[in-house]
Amino acid sequence: MKTFMFSLDTALKSLWQEKWINFLTILSVATGLLILSIFSVISLNADAVVKRWASEFGMIIYLDDSADRTTEERLQREFTNDPDIAQVKFISKNEAMKDLQNTLGENSSILEHVDENPLPASFEISFKNKNLDSLYVKKKTALIEKMSGVTDIQYAEKWLSSLSIVSALLKAGVIILGSAIVIAIVFITYNTIKIFFYRRRSEIETLKLLGATRTFIRLPFLLEAIFIGMAAGLLSAAALFGIHFFVTNKLPNFLPAVSMLKIILPAVVYLILPLAGAAVSFTGSFIAVGKIRY
Amino acid sequence: MIRFSNVTKQYDNDVVLKNLSLNVDKGEMVYLTGPSGAGKSTLLKLIYCAERPDIGQITVANWDIGKIKQSTIPFLRRNVGIVFQDFRLLENKTVFENIALALRIHNLNTQTIREQVNAVLREVKLSQKAKTYPPHLSGGEQQRVVIARAMVSKPTVLLADEPTGNLDDDTSNSIIALFREINARGTTVVIATHNHELYHGTGRRVLHLNNKNIEQESIG
Numbered sequence: 174m175k176t177f178m179f180s181l182d183t184a185l186k187s188l189w190q191e192k193w194i195n196f197l198t199i200l201s202v203a204t205g206l207l208i209l210s211i212f213s214v215i216s217l218n219a220d221a222v223v224k225r226w227a228s229e230f231g232m233i234i235y236l237d238d239s240a241d242r243t244t245e246e247r248l249q250r251e252f253t254n255d256p257d258i259a260q261v262k263f264i265s266k267n268e269a270m271k272d273l274q275n276t277l278g279e280n281s282s283i284l285e286h287v288d289e290n291p292l293p294a295s296f297e298i299s300f301k302n303k304n305l306d307s308l309y310v311k312k313k314t315a316l317i318e319k320m321s322g323v324t325d326i327q328y329a330e331k332w333l334s335s336l337s338i339v340s341a342l343l344k345a346g347v348i349i350l351g352s353a354i355v356i357a358i359v360f361i362t363y364n365t366i367k368i369f370f371y372r373r374r375s376e377i378e379t380l381k382l383l384g385a386t387r388t389f390i391r392l393p394f395l396l397e398a399i400f401i402g403m404a405a406g407l408l409s410a411a412a413l414f415g416i417h418f419f420v421t422n423k424l425p426n427f428l429p430a431v432s433m434l435k436i437i438l439p440a441v442v443y444l445i446l447p448l449a450g451a452a453v454s455f456t457g458s459f460i461a462v463g464k465i466r467y
Numbered sequence: 468m469i470r471f472s473n474v475t476k477q478y479d480n481d482v483v484l485k486n487l488s489l490n491v492d493k494g495e496m497v498y499l500t501g502p503s504g505a506g507k508s509t510l511l512k513l514i515y516c517a518e519r520p521d522i523g524q525i526t527v528a529n530w531d532i533g534k535i536k537q538s539t540i541p542f543l544r545r546n547v548g549i550v551f552q553d554f555r556l557l558e559n560k561t562v563f564e565n566i567a568l569a570l571r572i573h574n575l576n577t578q579t580i581r582e583q584v585n586a587v588l589r590e591v592k593l594s595q596k597a598k599t600y601p602p603h604l605s606g607g608e609q610q611r612v613v614i615a616r617a618m619v620s621k622p623t624v625l626l627a628d629e630p631t632g633n634l635d636d637d638t639s640n641s642i643i644a645l646f647r648e649i650n651a652r653g654t655t656v657v658i659a660t661h662n663h664e665l666y667h668g669t670g671r672r673v674l675h676l677n678n679k680n681i682e683q684e685s686i687g
């Protein structure tokens with residue numbers, strides 16, 4: 174415990190004495206963490222958008238003209254009981270016609286010459302969010318298509334699959350970029366701590382000769398790295414908060430379309446950033462102080 | 468307390484000590500002398516494990532230096548107070564902090580450290596310089612700080628490498644008196660010096676190092 178307090182004291186003194194190099198290290202690490210968190214947020218949101226849009230598009234199932242009340246009711250029951258389906262809405266031939274008339278508005282007069290209603294009855298269904306990947310939707314479509322009374326199915330397949338690909342690519346990109354940034358941060362803190370270690374090598378040699386344990390020698394460096402990482406994490410969290418605030422509260426004044434994006438940014442990110450910063454920079458410093466030999 | 472059996476030590480291909488044996492009993496005060504470059508410092512370094520013997524066996528207290536584990540070395544060194552020939556004071560720490568460091572390593576609390584450091588500062592007559600940084604001290608003052616640091620943790624063995632090299636006769640005598648006092652408390656003391664004034668008339672054992680071995684042993 175006393176060793177810990179002494180190491181803490183040494184680490185804090187060194188933080189101050191080497192404030193410029195520490196400041197630059199914190200800045201570099203914070204930049205890395207900020208880039209990483211921005212990309213993670215983008216990827217997270219892209220994923221959410223894909224799911225939201227897909228569920229809003231849902232799927233339209235057109236019924237055979239010959240389908241009678243019982244068929245309609247049977248399908249309705251089946252869809253309602255399907256655990257994967259979130260919502261079911263039946264649109265009868267008449268309702269479909271009304272919708273069309275409403276859509277056409279004053280141009281609806283062209284419909285006056287149509288004697289028999291040519292529009293099919295349909296079901297609009299939407300899926301539970303968690304199930305929405307394009308493979309799953311394809312499978313489900315094939316199953317529904319085989320049901321009797323169903324003629325055709327329309328859904329945003331192209332959209333869905335290309336969006337899923339974009340989202341998957343983003344995720345892969347974030348993982349690659351993330352690993353690169355983590356390695357870069359490890360390297361940056363490794364370098365900084367190595368420099369400190371090198372500058373204090375004669376002091377360390379003396380400490381060894383006086384009987385200091387490895388922990389006693391290493392701890393100040395490790396603590397300093399943890400402070401650097403944490404400070405960088407806090408800095409990047411503050412920057413992220415600022416950017417988020419700007420995008421949600423200020424940017425819509427110039428770019429109203431932005432307000433349509435409902436940005437998801439879990440608050441836990443602000444906690445993860447300092448912790449991740451500390452952990453990664455601890456790793457770098459741990460490698461830097463290396464194995465101490467007497 | 469300290470025992471060398473047929474120890475050979477060489478740097479690269481330069482043999483410094485050859486087939487050397489010696490024995491220092493617990494509570495003894497021994498002088499080690501010899502011309503410059505004879506290997507006095509090397510012999511002391513072998514005791515605190517800063518150098519390893521190439522051949523032979525060394526035991527210090529109950530540790531076999533040849534078999535000691537890396538992680539045990541700090542605990543050996545905590546029992547050995549060293550007055551380094553090149554001082555090894557930390558320039559960016561005050562006299563007080565330099566001495567306190569030897570106790571911080573022992574994980575003592577702040578209050579105990581303060582008391583013990585102040586006591587030892589009085590013994591070496593440097594109480595007024597507690598807050599000074601080593602570069603602002605005279606050579607003799609620096610030497611006394613090193614001595615204070617070596618004795619503050621009350622080691623079982625005290626090794627002093629040329630401890631009076633920078634001191635006038637009066638101060639030298641008071642330092643030797645200090646070593647005698649430490650020795651009287653039960654600490655084993657080994658003093659390396661080429662100043663024969665230091666051991667003359669002390670009645671202690673004097674080991675004469677020359678030609679890679681202890682050529683002669685006398686009583687001072």
Ligand SMILES: Nc1ncnc2c1ncn2[C@@H]1O[C@H](COP(=O)(O)OP(=O)(O)OP(=O)(O)O)[C@@H](O)[C@H]1O
Nearest residue numbers: 478479483502503504505506507508509510552661
């Ligand atoms: N680290 C080293 N590498 C190579 N040679 C060394 C090393 N340390 C000492 N030597 C050599 O070993 C010999 C003994 O050196 P040592 O320092 O033990 O002598 P000494 O008796 O303490 O001398 P002095 O009275 O001048 O302090 C010298 O010739 C020196 O050049």
Ligand SMILES: [Mg+2]
Nearest residue numbers: 507508552628
């Ligand atoms: Mg020497």
